[in-house]
Amino acid sequence: MANLNIDSVKDRTFDAIVIGSGISGGWSAKELTEKGMKTLVLERGRDVQHIKDYPTTNMMPWEFKHRGQMPKEVTDENPVISRCYAFNEDAAHFFVKDKEHPYVQDKPFDWIRGYQVGGKSLTWARHTQRWSDYDYEGPARDGFAVGLAHPLQRYCTVVQAM
């Protein structure tokens, strides 16, 4: 008997598809799945395995070749991400290098990116703001609202839309 995969279409059909597994995508997927939706998360970057892919986590500053600082040739090659305080020897492997994915800056805009499962949640500084509705409305009050400015705001919009 022919081996027909009659479930193929069903297996590849989803209620929701989330692009990117950073804080926005990861949290959206959590909420969607908890509401019973069959959810597919697509991530462009590599998987990051706990412990194995944290090569610097237990290193002391003096164990780094440049004591944690980036050498001049690296900062010269990466003028954008070098403006991020965290682009150092201990975390550089979680940053997209300027030449890997260049972009045009019409106005000054330092685009710090991390292409991996978890996105920039692997580099964020663990400072968690306690936002209220008043904070979200701040840009509109001050006349420069563009909408969906913060990951949490995007997430709230997704959840409210469900």
Ligand SMILES: Cc1cc2nc3c(=O)[nH]c(=O)nc-3n(C[C@H](O)[C@H](O)[C@H](O)COP(=O)(O)OP(=O)(O)OC[C@H]3O[C@@H](n4cnc5c(N)ncnc54)[C@H](O)[C@@H]3O)c2cc1C
């Ligand atoms: C060094 C540093 C420290 C920070 N500290 C703080 C802090 O203390 N407190 C705070 O509130 N915020 C902090 N931030 C900001 C915060 O980390 C980010 O706003 C937040 O992590 C962004 O989450 P995100 O999910 O929107 O985007 P990202 O984390 O950038 O996730 C986007 C994901 O989408 C993937 N992706 C992109 N394109 C595609 C595609 N075409 N197909 C599939 N996948 C794709 C990427 O690989 C990535 O995984 C910090 C940021 C940095 C860089």
